[in-house]
Amino acid sequence: MSLTRRSFLATGSAAITWAAAPASNDVFFASLTELSARLRKKEFSCVELTRAFADRLERFGPRYHALALSLRQAALKLAQDVDGEIKRNRLRSVLQGVPYGAKDLFAVEKQVTAWGAKPFATQVFDYDAAVVKKLAQAKAPLLGKLTMVELAGGPSYGAPSASVTGPCLNPWDVTRWSGGSSSGSGAAVAAGLVPWALGTETNGSIINPSAFCGVTGLRPTYGLVSRYGAMELSRSLDKVGPMCRTAEDCGHVLAVIAGGDDRDPDSAGKSFYFAPEFVRPLKELRVGFAPVDFDAGAQEAARPAFQAALALFRAMGVTLVEKKLPELPYGPTVRTLITAEASTAFRALIESRKVDQLADQVQIDGLKNGLKVTAADYLKAKTAQREIIEAFGQLFSDVDVLLAPSWSRVALEALKPFDSAPPVPTPPADRGNSSLVSASNIAGAPALSLPCGLVTGLPVGIQLVGRHFTENTLLALGMEFQRRTEWHKQHPAVA
Numbered sequence: 001m002s003l004t005r006r007s008f009l010a011t012g013s014a015a016i017t018w019a020a021a022p023a024s025n026d027v028f029f030a031s032l033t034e035l036s037a038r039l040r041k042k043e044f045s046c047v048e049l050t051r052a053f054a055d056r057l058e059r060f061g062p063r064y065h066a067l068a069l070s071l072r073q074a075a076l077k078l079a080q081d082v083d084g085e086i087k088r089n090r091l092r093s094v095l096q097g098v099p100y101g102a103k104d105l106f107a108v109e110k111q112v113t114a115w116g117a118k119p120f121a122t123q124v125f126d127y128d129a130a131v132v133k134k135l136a137q138a139k140a141p142l143l144g145k146l147t148m149v150e151l152a153g154g155p156s157y158g159a160p161s162a163s164v165t166g167p168c169l170n171p172w173d174v175t176r177w178s179g180g181s182s183s184g185s186g187a188a189v190a191a192g193l194v195p196w197a198l199g200t201e202t203n204g205s206i207i208n209p210s211a212f213c214g215v216t217g218l219r220p221t222y223g224l225v226s227r228y229g230a231m232e233l234s235r236s237l238d239k240v241g242p243m244c245r246t247a248e249d250c251g252h253v254l255a256v257i258a259g260g261d262d263r264d265p266d267s268a269g270k271s272f273y274f275a276p277e278f279v280r281p282l283k284e285l286r287v288g289f290a291p292v293d294f295d296a297g298a299q300e301a302a303r304p305a306f307q308a309a310l311a312l313f314r315a316m317g318v319t320l321v322e323k324k325l326p327e328l329p330y331g332p333t334v335r336t337l338i339t340a341e342a343s344t345a346f347r348a349l350i351e352s353r354k355v356d357q358l359a360d361q362v363q364i365d366g367l368k369n370g371l372k373v374t375a376a377d378y379l380k381a382k383t384a385q386r387e388i389i390e391a392f393g394q395l396f397s398d399v400d401v402l403l404a405p406s407w408s409r410v411a412l413e414a415l416k417p418f419d420s421a422p423p424v425p426t427p428p429a430d431r432g433n434s435s436l437v438s439a440s441n442i443a444g445a446p447a448l449s450l451p452c453g454l455v456t457g458l459p460v461g462i463q464l465v466g467r468h469f470t471e472n473t474l475l476a477l478g479m480e481f482q483r484r485t486e487w488h489k490q491h492p493a494v495a
Contacts, residue, residue, distance in 0.1 A: 028056060028192035029491045032249040035195055036094045039086065046086070046097040050079040050141045053099050057143050057193040060494060064169040064191060066184040068104040068145040069112055075099055075141035082139045094252040095140040101194035103185050104145040105152060105231035106132050115231050116163045116181075117150035119354040129229025130264070131198060131240055131257045138256045143194055146184030150358055152202060153181040154233040154342030155335070155370055158362030159417040167414040170212060171492040172458050176411040179209030185243045186213035190459075191494045196244040196253060200230060202237045203334050204437045207463055210243055210449040211406035214459030216478065216488055217243045218250035221468045222444025223268030225254070226261035234341040235266065236385065237334070237441055246488055247448060247478030251276065254471060270469065276476035282316050285473070288323025288399035290432030297432050299409035302460050305453025306405050309462045309481075313403060316480055323399050323433075326391045329384055330435040334442055336373065336381035343370025385442050392443040396467040401477065402440075404433045406449040406461035440465045448474040451487040459487075 027035070027049070039046060054072040061067025082097040102108070105115050107125035114120045132142065147165045149157060160167035160177040168183035170176040171191035178187040182199030186209030189197050199206045201219045210217030218241045225240040232238065242253035251274040258272035290297075294306045314320055349355045350367055358364050395402075412421055427434070440447055445465055452462040464474045482488050 046079040046082040099141040107229040116148040130226035149181035155339040162360035179212035211461030212411040228263040279476040292432040309452040340373040406463040410458040
């Protein structure tokens with residue numbers, strides 16, 4: 001069904017059989033860029049678009065445990081302003097008038113921001129997070145807060161149910177998890193409840209749910225996007241980024257939310273101009289990969305999808321180069337940093353004993369034990385982080401990008417603890433780049449996750465990782481990949 005202004009008003013969102021239409025013709029699964037163009041053509045108003053998505057989010061969000069708080073009224077008020085601007089031909093960025101959702105760790109003035117956790121269920125801030133304020137200035141209506149793993153999963157947790165709202169369910173199969181910790185953001189975009197969403201990543205929390213839910217997720221360079229007004233989990237690792245339908249959408253969002261901010265002490269002080277057209281020709285780009293990641297290092301059923309994606313990058317004209325991460329303590333380093341910094345950030349929660357109200361015992365124990373990390377161990381981890389950053393710089397002297405599966409397998413079951421998952425086959429002696437998510441997060445490098453197939457009806461994704469501040473290169477490669485594939489246009493049946 002093509003959602004024209006007439007059909008929008010005549011049928012209302014609740015009467016539409018969403019999954020019956022091709023994704024390219026269905027407003028709920030259209031890209032941010034497509035919706036922006038249709039708003040400017042006046043096919044429908046911003047108020048109509050916002051109301052339809054608000055209806056859909058409120059109707060289906062609870063089904064997936066994806067909606068933390070609806071912000072319908074404020075979104076509609078902003079949408080009215082947008083319609084006035086478009087009528088006067090006062091046009092802003094592509095984001096103008098296209099609604100979105102935000103992970104529930106971003107402060108929104110006078111609204112509950114619960115961080116996915118019972119002890120903070122009534123928490124209210126008197127200001128907006130930096131990214132929320134920038135998006136309001138760009139006239140993007142915020143439809144609602146989206147669910148998350150409690151306290152963004154720090155320092156660890158034992159099951160998908162580690163949230164005050166329960167496990168966020170995957171729209172492709174509600175017996176499966178949508179991923180963590182930006183779980184609601186991944187599920188809401190996948191199900192067409194929002195056109196795009198804000199997430200955060202400390203150690204895979206954009207890349208993982210993007211892969212599990214079949215959406216496109218961008219983790220920017222550390223410090224490129226201000227974290228002011230976002231819950232702090234690990235100051236050394238936290239990053240803010242978009243989860244969208246396409247790589248192009250991610251680029252448009254990053255152009256608005258990036259920028260220096262004195263209120264974030266680790267801000268890089270840089271802005272971002274989305275200009276993939278100025279990236280070097282693909283034939284001049286060198287893409288590193290480890291063959292084992294696409295074979296024995298991946299779930300057997302997923303290997304054909306990963307290998308087809310690798311073959312497509314070869315067909316795109318890039319030079320593929322075998323490249324592996326240097327042997328460094330990625331796992332111990334990321335665990336020590338997150339454990340020590342999360343426990344410091346939540347020291348008051350731990351000492352008040354309200355930490356015992358959390359849903360996940362593994363997380364409760366991890367936060368308590370984090371206070372026992374010694375200064376020597378923490379400084380050792382910080383030293384290792386500097387070594388990893390230097391090693392990444394040397395690694396990218398030979399290649400422009402690293403390519404690997406975003407996650408080596410499909411989504412986990414939603415109602416079982418992680419330790420009850422079927423045993424993983426003995427990993428190959430050659431570990432390839434299996435530590436890329438942790439390694440690149442420690443290094444503060446940008447990454448882009450792209451849907452690359454369906455395995456037993458569940459999405460899998462592939463990730464591109466680059467040197468600092470090379471988001472345009474990643475996005476250009478992602479856009480070309482998506483010009484040649486249809487995986488980003490697939491969506492689950494939500495009806």
